[in-house]
Amino acid sequence: MAEKIAIEARGLTKVYGFRKRVVAVENLDMRIEKGTIYGFIGPNGAGKTTTIKMLVGAIRPTRGEAYIFGEPVGSVRAKSYIGYSPEHPNFYSMHALDFLIYIGTLYGLPKDEAKGRAEELLELFGLENSADKNALTFSAGMKQKLSLAQALIADPEILILDEPTANLDPIGRYEVLKNIEELARKEKGTVFISSHILLELEKIIDHVTIIDRGKVILQSSMADLKRRFSENHFVIDVSDNRLLLDILKKDENVTKVWVNHEGKIEVMVRDGKRFKEKALEIFRTRRMELNEFYPYKISLENIFLKLLSNKSGDGE
Amino acid sequence: MSFSAVFRRELENHLNLKVLLIYVLILLIPLILFSNLSEEAQMFSNLTLDLKVEYLTGFFLIFAFVWICGFALSVITIYKCSGFIAEEVSSRTLLLMVSKPIKRHNFILAKFLAFFIFILLLQLLSLFVTLYFWASFFKLDVFSLAKVLRIVPPLMVYSTFIILVFGTLSTAFSSIFSSRTKAILPLIAIVIIAFIIFVPVRGAARSSGIYESYFLDTLDIGYDFGNIYVSILENSGVKPVPFIQGAIGSFTGTYIIPEGGVKVDYDHSVILESLDRAGYHSLEHSLLKLTLAPMLILILSVLIFQRRDVH
Numbered sequence A: 001m002a003e004k005i006a007i008e009a010r011g012l013t014k015v016y017g018f019r020k021r022v023v024a025v026e027n028l029d030m031r032i033e034k035g036t037i038y039g040f041i042g043p044n045g046a047g048k049t050t051t052i053k054m055l056v057g058a059i060r061p062t063r064g065e066a067y068i069f070g071e072p073v074g075s076v077r078a079k080s081y082i083g084y085s086p087e088h089p090n091f092y093s094m095h096a097l098d099f100l101i102y103i104g105t106l107y108g109l110p111k112d113e114a115k116g117r118a119e120e121l122l123e124l125f126g127l128e129n130s131a132d133k134n135a136l137t138f139s140a141g142m143k144q145k146l147s148l149a150q151a152l153i154a155d156p157e158i159l160i161l162d163e164p165t166a167n168l169d170p171i172g173r174y175e176v177l178k179n180i181e182e183l184a185r186k187e188k189g190t191v192f193i194s195s196h197i198l199l200e201l202e203k204i205i206d207h208v209t210i211i212d213r214g215k216v217i218l219q220s221s222m223a224d225l226k227r228r229f230s231e232n233h234f235v236i237d238v239s240d241n242r243l244l245l246d247i248l249k250k251d252e253n254v255t256k257v258w259v260n261h262e263g264k265i266e267v268m269v270r271d272g273k274r275f276k277e278k279a280l281e282i283f284r285t286r287r288m289e290l291n292e293f294y295p296y297k298i299s300l301e302n303i304f305l306k307l308l309s310n311k312s313g314d315g316e
Numbered sequence B: 001m002s003f004s005a006v007f008r009r010e011l012e013n014h015l016n017l018k019v020l021l022i023y024v025l026i027l028l029i030p031l032i033l034f035s036n037l038s039e040e041a042q043m044f045s046n047l048t049l050d051l052k053v054e055y056l057t058g059f060f061l062i063f064a065f066v067w068i069c070g071f072a073l074s075v076i077t078i079y080k081c082s083g084f085i086a087e088e089v090s091s092r093t094l095l096l097m098v099s100k101p102i103k104r105h106n107f108i109l110a111k112f113l114a115f116f117i118f119i120l121l122l123q124l125l126s127l128f129v130t131l132y133f134w135a136s137f138f139k140l141d142v143f144s145l146a147k148v149l150r151i152v153p154p155l156m157v158y159s160t161f162i163i164l165v166f167g168t169l170s171t172a173f174s175s176i177f178s179s180r181t182k183a184i185l186p187l188i189a190i191v192i193i194a195f196i197i198f199v200p201v202r203g204a205a206r207s208s209g210i211y212e213s214y215f216l217d218t219l220d221i222g223y224d225f226g227n228i229y230v231s232i233l234e235n236s237g238v239k240p241v242p243f244i245q246g247a248i249g250s251f252t253g254t255y256i257i258p259e260g261g262v263k264v265d266y267d268h269s270v271i272l273e274s275l276d277r278a279g280y281h282s283l284e285h286s287l288l289k290l291t292l293a294p295m296l297i298l299i300l301s302v303l304i305f306q307r308r309d310v311h
């Protein structure tokens, strides 16, 4: 496994159905380097789960190909690199601990090694008191955590997680993502993680693919994405927004300024750093009371809006 | 290795005490019915020891064909094997399983092998237990019991055959139909047609000559099962008395039953001759038909299963 590319997809396409055809994923290309935490973002029905099922070998691509460390997806070798947590985790009627041990042995771990690892993971996810409870009686959040634990049982090179935080409370979300990030960074593991909320993954992912209706609409490193979508875009709310609007309209650093649906001012500038200094000066000299002043958040919705508005603009 | 992990878990599941008890009860039901036939027991008690052994063996051969190696065994096999994949579909665990590093056909094979070993052991145990009970009902001594026990090996051979036929078919159906009911129904239909419906149909068709002229024997798998059963017995030196041959014959059509039927002859001064075998087709023909078809169906379904999308 000298390969540096952990996951690669070329023209990956999945069409469901015969008479009523649904193109769930169309011509997906991806190259994910080993050690990357990769976000796979899209709204409901975008094709995230379909892509993931192709990567783990559960469904067959209609066209195109995909490889895990150079091995074709679906092969035993490809699957041996992967720990996968499905979107809707389901288990056998077994004790949580026994279930984890069983999954461990499926990856070839000796039973006692699997047991030690299973106990560690139950503790990591706060399930140590439920080790001898039937997994079928778990709450949705507990199932989600158990599912993550089984994905991690054999220390896989690649974690493929389909909406791993969907059923968790806010604290649970934070902790789970933190755990995943820590594990991945420590072991230089690769993580492929899907969500429909970009903001939630923003802090841990290095790269992102955004898909919508089966098609990739954006692929970028997070650093680029931030630069492109938020560095030069601010939201401001002061006591006299109208006056501020008039002032900003005359500023040659400002490329675009408008009042958004919340009545706040949004402004796009050429030089973000210079703008911040200038704005603070305006607030002071004009004696404006400052309510809010923050860089625009790169939510999925915002990216969609921006890409759409750019399409008419610079034809991107 | 993943194969042995699946195999071990399946075997552990089979060895669940509650399930075992249910199986043993199913296998033993007719034993209780039979032991209530006090009339038979009465007649038996007057027989010489040799004839006792002869008849006990004979009755057990009927009981084995119909129940313990027949209906009960095939139904248990069908029930268990039809769940191999269908149950994983209904519990939605299949998605996770197919993502694990094991070939899909090995996943099925491991389950089949675990069941196969389990059911063979269970079958051996049931045969010994039932035979022991029967022998003690009729107060056989140890030496005579040993004589009766010589039917165990051929019955085990026949059981293996039954498990393979119904096991491969129900495993096959389990992997192509997504529900267990869909997998079970065609097989239960086969069992009922072969062993129940075909009995009167065969009788009527034979006496009117339709059976031969329309080659109904090629469809008559009840006959094939009987043919294999009787051949295995005869090859291992077990030859039932004519009364028993007649009973097996009336179920399967493997013996030609003389007009007026075969009477139980408890008077040992009459020489018991053997009935003639109905030679519609050879043992090889029956074996080939009943093993090749299920095997082909299984291979085909596993190929389909390997390419199937799992959600």
Ligand SMILES: Nc1ncnc2c1ncn2[C@@H]1O[C@H](COP(=O)(O)OP(=O)(O)OP(=O)(O)O)[C@@H](O)[C@H]1O
Residues within 6 Å of the ligand: A016, A017, A022, A023, A024, A042, A043, A044, A045, A046, A047, A048, A049, A050, A051, A087, A196, B311
């Ligand atoms: N088994 C299936 N048969 C037919 N169409 C399907 C099937 N599974 C998914 N689809 C369709 O494929 C498209 C993509 O679905 P997919 O589940 O991959 O989306 P997703 O991005 O995971 O959405 P969500 O965020 O809701 O989980 C949808 O239009 C969906 O209706």
Ligand SMILES: [Mg+2]
Residues within 6 Å of the ligand: A048, A049, A050, A087, A162
């Ligand atoms: Mg999904």
